[in-house]
Amino acid sequence: MDKTFSPAAIEAHWYSEWESKNHFAPQEGNGAYCIPIPPPNVTGTLHMGHGFQQAIMDALIRFNRMKGKSTLWQVGTDHAGIATQMLVERQLEAKGISRHDIGREGFIDKVWEWKAESGGTITQQLRRLGASVDWTRERFTMDPDLSKVVSEVFVRLYDEGLIYRGQRLVNWDPKLHTAISDLEVVQEEESGHLWHLQYPVVDSDEVITVATTRPETMLGDTAVAVNPNDERYQHLVGKMIALPLCNRAIPIIADDYVDAEFGSGCVKITPAHDFNDYAMGERHDLPLINILTADAHINDNAPEAFRGLERFEARAAVISAMENLGLLEKTEDHTLKVPRGDRSGVVIEPWLTLQWYVDAKKLAGPAIEAVESGAIEFVPKQWENTYFAWMRDIQDWCISRQLWWGHRIPAWYDTDGNVYVGEDETLIRQENGLDNDVELRQDDDVLDTWFSSALWTFSTLGWPEETEELERFHPASVLVTGFDIIFFWVARMIMMTLHLKGEIPFKQVYVHGLVRDAEGQKMSKSKGNVLDPIDLIDGIELEDLVTKRTSSMMQPKQAQKVEKATRKQFPDGIPGYGTDALRFTFYSLASTGRDIKFDLGRMEGFRNFCNKLWNASRYVLMNTEAFALTSEKPSFSLADRWIRSQLQQVIAETSRNIEHYRFDHAAQTLYDFVWNEYCDWYLELSKPVLWSDDASASQKHGTLLTLLEVLETVLRLLHPMMPFITEEIWQNVAPRLDRHGDTIMLAQWPSSDAEEVDTAAEDDIEWLKTVITAVRTIRSEANIPPGEALEVLFGNATETDKANVEKLGQSLEKMAKVKRTTVLGNSDDRPPALSALAGTLEVMVPMAGVVDIEKELTRLEKELERMKTEQARIAAKLGNQNFVDRAPQAVVDKEKVKLEELETGISSISAQKSKIEELR
Template identity: 60%
Template sequence: MTIDKTYHPQSIEQHWYQTWENSGYFAPSGHGEPYCIMLPPPNVTGSLHMGHGFGFTLIDVLIRYQRMCGKNTLWQTGTDHAGIATQMVVERKLNAQHKTRHDLGREAFVKKIWEWKEESGGQITRQLRRLGASMDWQRERFTMDPELSYAVREVFIRLYEEGLIYRGKRLVNWDPVLLTAISDLEVINEEEDGKLWHIRYPLANGKDHIIVATTRPETLLGDVAIAVHPDDERYKHLVGKQVQLPLTDRTIPVIADNYVDPLFGTGCVKITPAHDFNDYAVGARHGFEPINIFTPTAHLNENTPPAYQGMERFKAREQIVKDLEAHGLIEKVDKHKLKVPRGDRSHTVIEPYLTYQWYVQSKPLAEPAIRAVENGDIRFVPDNWNKTYFQWMHNIEDWCISRQLWWGHRIPVWYDESGKSYVGHDESDVRQRYQLAEDLPLKQDEDVLDTWFSSALWPFSSLGWPEQTADFKTFFPTNVLVTGFDIIFFWVARMIMMSLKFTGRVPFQQVYITGLIRDAEGHKMSKSKGNVLDPIDLIDGISLDELVQKRTYGLMQPVMAQKITKATQKEFPEGIPGYGTDALRFTFCSVASYTREIRFDINRLAGYRNFCNKLWNASRYVLMNTEGHDTGSDPTAAMAFSLPDRWILSRLQNTIEEAHAALQQYRFDLLAQALYDFTWNEFCDWYLELSKPILTSQESTTEQLRGTRHTLVNVLETLLRLLHPLMPFITEEIWQRIAPLTGKEGKTIMLQSYPQPDSRFINETAVRELEWIKQVVIAIRTIRSEMNISPGKQLSVLFRKGTESDKHNTEQHQHLLMTLAKLASINWLLADETPPQAATAFVSELEIFIPLAGFINKEEESARLNKEIGKLQKDLSLIENKLNNPQFVDKAPAEVVAKERARQEELTSTLFKLRKRLEQVMAF
């Protein structure tokens, strides 16, 4: 079976994926030990970003590995309805038509969202297929499927009936544009330039004032107190006194509370319980009633003086500052850097806002979830994330689960006209549960549940719970969750709590926490920075114009678009070439260490594309030298294995052991490194070269030829299976051609067994002898390179001293040495015999001499070396002048200085070597 001369990933990848999916290879086999991983469900209207591509690749490596190890493997797939994100997409489409959701009404608007979901919701699943994800698409779930929606309502009802869900009025993160509460995860706190206003609060007796510094002067209208530290001697005499609240007719007390930091600002803090989370806690401790001054759209309400009512919050800030200045109540104004909370969807400033919401009482659910990790039922990998988990769980607060949206799981609560609440799956169920009359008017709660509420049930609801389905019985608990550290609180912990509560079992046995993908400079990838990479663009390639358009589309600020365009043109002047899926997957694995943040450098991707080429060309060599020949697939055929055969088979067993060990520890980086080193360095660079003398020698016997051809095809076939979880497409394409030569049966590599180490092939003697040959050959090749001798010119080599082992190896493997090192002869000198003028190398005690007379022209070579030395000395002098200049060292960016120092070291080392070579040449 021929193989194309050039490797073209795009010509094979989609073909093989369609073949696998159409053949049902992704489905559980139905036999073997169960192994299940849940896909962290991406947003239904989303697209595959680098974080997805990274995490999902690692999951697929595990799934393919366990499938090949004979497990009954399920990668449960599905998507999340993503309440806010999806609703915003459809609202924007309506806005473009000068309509709002209120023009349509709730029922029609939700219908529009379902239409949008059907139209574009499959984008990410199409992209997952491009990435090679071998998930069971027949079991694909959506968090608002009828069965999953039933599970969501069932959990709500049970928690409500136990008193673990309640409705209360508390502070939440409020988005005044989207008009809903949002989770902490949906709030981005970024440093911005602001101001710190120092405001005088007059004492009620009119004799003095207190100065309070604030970044939000408009909220003073909701102040209920001024707090000082109880031990602060400056203000002890004021505790219990009243101050006049500026611009109002109210007075508020001075209180003492340990919350106050006496060293920050003036040591006085305004307490606004309705608009600050910390102030809310202080106010609760002292029994103050919060005063809400905002409407849901962040305009000032009726609890403020009439002059400010109806004003937008930032307009009100401007007016309040003017009025404070007019009354002489501004002490000073400082420039101030502050963290501003913005909604990740609307980008508006988030307000702490006091509203009625539905809450889950979290502490009773957290206690068993804490024990599950403490006693080892669940293990975090790496285990340092235990501390993060415990820190949050031990300080857990009640969970706000309601959202003021129309898209999502509507809260299953109905109210009668008096406001009494009833809980059930639907109105009919409510009437039956509570024995309500059919003519009693009922109205369902308008809110929907937080998306994380349904996501918390994902490990068991997606398998059919509350029904005891066959899938649930077989695959729950699942084996491992692969996710980023940023959602340990919001998702991982809640899945553990909910699973223990409703199934009595942990949802997964291990949690592998990945780092977060950053760009090559370590910056977060974001639309606003213009440094986002789309995995599909790395697979297929993209032109510069298309890339620029993609990165600047939808940006509101033209200045940012210009900056991003310039940076993109500099980084990718020719656009991005298509590297193929396998190269991208291997790159993801190569950077998947235990670190918190992972830099993605596209140069590594180019290197692993070369790795694919190397494997492809090696396979062509194997096929050319084995097809049509006896490869020893007949077990009765006699074979003789050469030293290179025995060595590569032994090294293969070590590599197999390393692969298993790395995967057990989720060290994908070590797995990639072990397979790369074996493939490139040992199999391609050495073994294939070592096989040539055997395959081309007239003296090779039939048994030796059969042994080497057998080794070639079987080591390659085993290597393809080792690599398959990381690089599924290229390994399948090559395996289809190699497998018949080994006698392997089966339609696909992905259902073959993953290699297991075989101790019968471990041969330390062969490894030692072959490593000796490599060292000798490398020493001779290094001399060739340093002395600028043509690689094809045959050399005469002299050995001196050395051990008995050196002499034995020389005698036994002279043919290999002479072929690989391109030698005309090898001769031994007596221990005390003086060698001719020669270049020298050492391999342990063995001295190697290469007489150079006749191989180089002394005058020409010395002239060439002097010229090169002069050029490098000039370059080094320029760099040293820079580094000796304090202005450069102190003012240049640190990375620029570091680069210059590295270049200085490199030039110094190169000059040392060149001068040593010149000494050798001049000695001839």
């Protein structure tokens, strides 16, 4: 092994080795284990959420593979209708070409060209993360076989009456000219206005005041609603309003939805341009008046004065006209949530259009029952409530999109408007007796990408054919996903799979949190706080990082703010920590269901952990060069028996924690054992045997065997979380134990052995550790050189303590550099000594000949003076209100931490000083 751990070299080598030897493909095993990957967009690049999610799935796959199961991590990408179409359109526009210039077929060809050349970025990045997916089974939602499944499912659901075409309200993107899902709408707080408009009551002197943030929609109002229990307006219910500007009358209706305490208690109802109004319109059988065109201009259903105006121009015109009529009561500043398309950035309009829908209500019942019965389990369980709340109030699913890229809807129309649904035109003509003289036109729309994704668990395994893979790996064992797509993907997969396949798609749903920055803020490009996992793995120069974080689409002030923050946070750029350190950081933070705050300080610590493991392994390998397995029974020392016993608990805890998705606990267990028990204690405790001339051959063999066996077991335990470093070390360690194989990933997962548990050895070593720690504390506090041999006295000793001093004195002398140990009786005189407690045992080091009392007191006094001066300086700084108010909070907090540390230090040194003064 190289002297220094260099992740880049071993990562590239081992991933290539694993993939070329097809180690990720399912092996024969005792049972099957399958995870379907949530297919990332083919246009995508890896972000921190992806990195976190892939790390969790890979740990589960590697763990179960090592447990001897036949594992399949089914990989693939989604065609990402809107994202991909926008990307290719921008490329064409850069050349001065519109998609309409080359037509639909020509555009689709261009998309496939782009996919072939550049559509694999994210799959290459998955490799960088060490994802052990079966690349030989990679799928794409637009692959011919998957596209055929999509058409077949559409036709089947249509024939069953579960898909229909209807005019409903949708989220409409006026720039992209398509319906979009709720997931593609970003609700952001923006500053706006609330306009209070007066509507005259017909045949009355009264007016009703309504407040709205979208005055232009009044042109499509079909009612004004009040709460039926609102005494102010009960006498008006059933009367008519003379709708200003529109020369028509609309009714005043009563509905419990209206909040009498909000605003005036009166609400204008525009069913064709608001989802809540649409629902109320259905309850009261109100007409729907659509006043907008596809590009959000006022159409001919509105009064002539406003026709053709862009929606925001129309807003200004309506406000002006109402003001001229004396019907604008007031205008207030108002902060509101504005829905914007996540791709286009424009304000989304609820818009009345003809779309294709799935009757989700009929599919929801069995999907609810599957979770209620426990057939599908959510982890954490609380997410079941979120699932139930949405499913029990589910709305029909709009599945059509006005795009060119995607699965084209398998529906054709004749010149009379008759609809024919079938898998292709030839089949439709045959089934309906239509000869070639009958003109048919295929629907221009494509299906929502979530439609094909809903079929993912079984379409990727060969359905509708009864394939071996489908029989073996369906239902999947677990789906790993974020909570934000429980509605959009998880629920729809459950509904569609139960209906089409007659079984659940997966047995468990593990719902993880979101990855946020160190302050708990959501990572976003607009905030400039995004971290790229590949940058964390490889490193990135400061200037490149600044360029990456400051988008050209940012406002100049925001870009300057982001640049300043980036330069302050990463003055030297990001050094690059390697994949294993990144993955282990993810696991350490992966408490079930909670969002995680990603802190680079932790990542630095886990890079150090990699170095610690690497260096410890080199030490073991250097000391076991001449080791050879023999048939002779080894003799295990107390330290050997202790570390072997401790290992059994670590094996059991790690297995249990991974099985229960407590990756944070598994990571902590392994970290503590490797760093503290094995590296810091056992390697030291092994030296007296390895370096002793008195130790027998069987004793040395026992310690060398333990060094190797414990390390090799630890490598297997760590492998699901840190695949690269464990593979590299294992290839060097395993042969010394006569264990051979192409890869650690196919090695057997460790199982705990009750015969190795030795509680007596654990008790003895724990006693030894506490005493050694006490001696080292005294040495540190009194500034005694580490090489100076000490006399150690024990007071308040129990019978167990006395026996341990007798039994473990030799180990204590070697590890704590002690020349002599003495147990004092209750009546024995005690010389002036420094002391520390090891439990109830008092550990003392006589001062005579060890510490120059006056010199040490002088040193401590100087240190106290320095610390008190610094304490006063920082206290004055924090007492200055100007500093506290104007300095960034992070700076203020840092000063407070410094002050606390100084106060602790002053207290500790004062205690040391007092203790030594007593010895004068």
